[in-house]
Amino acid sequence: MHWAVTTYDTAFGYVSAHGAPLVDLLDPQPGEKIIDLGCGTGAFAAEIAERGAAVLGIDGSPEMIAQAKALHPELSFAIDDAHCFTTSESFDAVASNAALHWMTRDPDAVIARVHESLRPGGRFVGELGGEGNCAELIVAMQTAWRVFGLSEPELPWYFPSPAEYAGRLEEGGFTVRLLEHAERPSRMVEGPNGAADWIRVYAPGALAEVPPELVEPLLQRVNDLAAPALRRESGWVADYVRLRFAAVRKADGSSSVY
Numbered sequence: 031m032h033w034a035v036t037t038y039d040t041a042f043g044y045v046s047a048h049g050a051p052l053v054d055l056l057d058p059q060p061g062e063k064i065i066d067l068g069c070g071t072g073a074f075a076a077e078i079a080e081r082g083a084a085v086l087g088i089d090g091s092p093e094m095i096a097q098a099k100a101l102h103p104e105l106s107f108a109i110d111d112a113h114c115f116t117t118s119e120s121f122d123a124v125a126s127n128a129a130l131h132w133m134t135r136d137p138d139a140v141i142a143r144v145h146e147s148l149r150p151g152g153r154f155v156g157e158l159g160g161e162g163n164c165a166e167l168i169v170a171m172q173t174a175w176r177v178f179g180l181s182e183p184e185l186p187w188y189f190p191s192p193a194e195y196a197g198r199l200e201e202g203g204f205t206v207r208l209l210e211h212a213e214r215p216s217r218m219v220e221g222p223n224g225a226a227d228w229i230r231v232y233a234p235g236a237l238a239e240v241p242p243e244l245v246e247p248l249l250q251r252v253n254d255l256a257a258p259a260l261r262r263e264s265g266w267v268a269d270y271v272r273l274r275f276a277a278v279r280k281a282d283g284s285s286s287v288y
């Protein structure tokens with residue numbers, strides 16, 4: 031996917047704003063080596079670096095990495111695919127904020143790569159969309175597509191249940207220390223056109239299949255359908271559900287730390 035980098039960073043600024051508490055869960059220590067997996071334009075990597083850790087930001091998008099380098103020239107960034115990246119040294123932690131849900135091809139492969147990059151005892155800390163994430167937005171989208179006689183839009187996200195993701199982490203050689211599955215309604219601060227703006231930024235692939243003359247009426251219909259659940263007097267709210275976890279790489283050869 032090619033990203034509209036500026037829009038991604040500014041129109042829906044809550045992606046970066048939600049990184050703040052996650053850095054506390056990660057608790058980077060001075061001198062630690064930490065990967066930010068799916069680093070986007072580098073905002074979360076910069077927060078980690080402020081705590082004194084050495085950060086390597088990895089992202090599959092050349093556009094995102096170009097912007098990250100421009101914004102944070104003092105940090106290290108690399109273009110790589112989270113499903114198959116390798117590192118020449120062991121890291122103390124891998125962190126990921128609002129990115130794992132884009133890595134749909136093979137979640138186990140991503141976890142395996144993270145495991146491989148960590149030293150035994152290294153931390154994997156992340157936050158992604160969890161089961162039920164954006165449910166109202168997605169139903170409105172699917173309904174509007176159907177009403178317009180279009181085939182169901184392909185949704186490019188992976189929103190696992192806590193049980194599923196915990197199972198994958200355990201199978202992948204991690205001990206799960208914390209797992210939270212929580213609703214987090216989030217104001218679409220600079221998305222005044224609500225669900226329509228959200229789809230333009232986060233599901234451009236679904237729109238690419240739509241005949242150009244239908245795009246505006248289709249998006250208007252999505253807004254009409256989503257408004258009762260998601261529009262407040264103060265503006266639009268995205269029905270986010272977060273899955274937040276902290277896990278530790280098991281010692282080699284151990285079946286469980288407990």
Ligand code: BEZ
Pocket residue numbers: 128131158159163164187232270271
């Ligand atoms: C999320 O952060 O939950 C999210 C962002 C974009 C698309 C889907 C979900």
